[in-house]
Amino acid sequence: MKIWGRANSINVQKVLWTADECGLKYERIDVGGAFGGNDKPWYLKMNPNGIVPTIDDGGRVIWESNSCVRYLAAKYAAGTLWPNDPGQRSEADRWMDWQLSVIARGMGIIFWGLIRTAPDKRDMKAIDEAVAETGQLWARLDGHLADRPYVAGGHLTMGDIPAGCMAYRWFALDIKRPELKNLRAWHDRLATRPGYAQHIMIKMT
Template structure:
């Protein structure tokens, strides 16, 4: 049975959990990181020298970096489901994953989401937060027309690109921030919300992570 190391409130762990359940793969999840600690042990450093989550163990093989884990699982176990058969579709899915990491992730998770839950309202830099949220909205305006005319990012079937970007969308659409009109992104998010694995792992109540005064 596979082992997934990481707390389930981490969006990077959540997207791996989403994949595992989409593919019906058995696994054991082990709480580490955040309030659980455990990242500074020699044992964990052997799994991931960066001492971050998540890490996946599949037999005697281990891999870290959530995007790499998602793509490993999709290719190894998701042929015909999360791993497109066509090489050009896979290339486009990889393109959008890389775009998300380079153009969305830091501004959304680090510069928008974390200040809203880990910084008190009195100490928060509202101007910087609003500017980051605006940049995220502009990035999603690039994604919006790419979703027009089909159900998912690279066609009408869920792929690893939908996992990578879709894992952020519940937080994006439920945070108290300004958002531009994104009709096709919002329709896509609506389709993701119908999936049981998305409901279970992504649509968590993130407000439980807020510090007092945030």
């Protein structure tokens, strides 16, 4: 299996962590960001959007990070990362979609503002507003986790992976966060997993 994408991309990190949870061997190839290549014809032939990640699993090419996570979970971790029960799987799916449609915007403002913008060019008003708004959104997941250790129930599923990647940034960034005990406990459980520690808990650049 080949995985194209730079290691500091949160979308690539989702796929690397999933692959590790599945026990897969793979080759990761640096593409995107400072490495470039994602605008080249050979890459656009695989992924017409020109973004990362892209995976090639024996000739099957998949792009869009959450789609990659679902594919790997369904093929290589059915019954664990990919719940067999449709109801439990729908919970995992919902929180994957929530990461993209609800929490990603504010987290993007905070991350890009504090990590990828020079201090003298930061819009601190926009960053502070995003922190306040995003804290309220994380509180929704905190409430959901009040009676369960993982988003879809008693064990790790694909539903934990996208939001789990963003949770590391939420807790690692130098911001004033509301105290969300269930969210913190969930993050700390994720942090015990080798793939999370290796691919997610890295220096943010």
